[in-house]
Amino acid sequence: MPAQLIDGVRLSQQLRAEIGTRAATLAAAGQQPGLAVILVGEDPASQVYVRNKVKACGDVGFHSVLEKYESDLSEAALLARIAALNEDPAIHGILVQMPLPRHISPSKVIEAIATAKDVDGYSVLSAGELVANLPGFRPCTPYGCMKLIESTGTDLRGKHAVVIGRSNTVGKPMALLLLQANATVTICHSATPDLGVHTRQADVVVAAVGRRNTLTADMVKPGAIVIDVGMNRDDAGKLCGDVDFAGVREVASHITPVPGGVGPMTITMLLMNTVESAERALGKHQERLAPPAGMVPAGGIA
Numbered sequence: 001m002p003a004q005l006i007d008g009v010r011l012s013q014q015l016r017a018e019i020g021t022r023a024a025t026l027a028a029a030g031q032q033p034g035l036a037v038i039l040v041g042e043d044p045a046s047q048v049y050v051r052n053k054v055k056a057c058g059d060v061g062f063h064s065v066l067e068k069y070e071s072d073l074s075e076a077a078l079l080a081r082i083a084a085l086n087e088d089p090a091i092h093g094i095l096v097q098m099p100l101p102r103h104i105s106p107s108k109v110i111e112a113i114a115t116a117k118d119v120d121g122y123s124v125l126s127a128g129e130l131v132a133n134l135p136g137f138r139p140c141t142p143y144g145c146m147k148l149i150e151s152t153g154t155d156l157r158g159k160h161a162v163v164i165g166r167s168n169t170v171g172k173p174m175a176l177l178l179l180q181a182n183a184t185v186t187i188c189h190s191a192t193p194d195l196g197v198h199t200r201q202a203d204v205v206v207a208a209v210g211r212r213n214t215l216t217a218d219m220v221k222p223g224a225i226v227i228d229v230g231m232n233r234d235d236a237g238k239l240c241g242d243v244d245f246a247g248v249r250e251v252a253s254h255i256t257p258v259p260g261g262v263g264p265m266t267i268t269m270l271l272m273n274t275v276e277s278a279e280r281a282l283g284k285h286q287e288r289l290a291p292p293a294g295m296v297p298a299g300g301i302a
């Protein structure tokens with residue numbers, strides 16, 4: 001029997017409905033969630049992604065601003081914009097679309113974003129919160145992958161999960177989230193001599209390499225869950241993942257398609273982090289108005 005598809009579009013619709021309800025509650029309390037998306041340069045793929053993100057904001061009732069700049073924008077000017085958005089009470093999330101032009105340091109830009117608004121979860125502090133199991137914003141793509149795995153009804157405790165890829169944005173945080181869910185986790189990468197040795201042991205495989213046909217049917221244990229983070233083009237120019245979908249779906253129990261799997265969930269988790277950020281901001285605001293009983297007001301007791 002071929003694998004069941006894990007439908008990222010349908011799961012996104014369900015989660016976005018919940019996010020929309022939370023956004024409406026916040027808006028009624030005077031705290032409509034707001035996301036700022038910054039794009040520098042004319043990369044065509046980036047243009048599509050940021051447009052999709054802004055559209056998704058509108059669909060769930062968020063306020064959003066899209067700021068587009070020429071590719072010759074100076075790093076200082078970008079940092080100044082971020083500083084202003086950090087102070088803007090209508091903005092709860094700031095996303096600077098990657099990649100940036102070469103003259104701008106991505107880490108300087110990411111670290112300039114207030115941690116409370118780092119809805120991408122890319123900053124060193126957000127990464128540390130994930131490592132330390134502290135509350136904070138989780139990177140959207142691996143966070144979405146966890147929701148996709150959860151949607152199969154599988155309990156990860158004691159399961160063997162293999163992550164292929166060790167990027168800071170996907171592979172590494174993915175492994176940590178799986179670990180937090182009590183899986184036994186293996187991380188494979190370009191220096192792993194024989195991928196199949198590891199993936200054949202796996203109850204869950206997450207492929208996040210950026211090279212098509214990285215995972216083929218002979219590398220998958222029958223009944224495994226396969227999550228495909230890849231976004232590549234085949235010879236015909238069609239979008240495809242890292243997994244040989246036609247082959248692997250005959251072996252796996254569940255598999256995500258590309259497109260329609262991880263991609264839509266990445267945007268959904270961005271919305272989730274942003275609504276969460278707005279809820280925290282409202283909570284802080286209400287605390288200032290009426291501190292919980294027993295709490296010492298800022299400045300201490302006179």
Ligand SMILES: Nc1nc(=O)c2c([nH]1)NC[C@@H]1CN(c3ccc(C(=O)N[C@@H](CCC(=O)O)C(=O)O)cc3)C=[N+]21
Binds near residue numbers: 259260263267
């Ligand atoms: N600061 C930052 N944060 C990001 O989250 C970020 C980024 N920079 N730079 C680029 C990557 C890429 N990314 C995608 C999100 C959704 C789809 C998506 O929805 N894909 C659709 C298909 C879209 C199509 O047809 O091209 C799908 O898989 O079904 C794809 C890619 C977010 N990124």
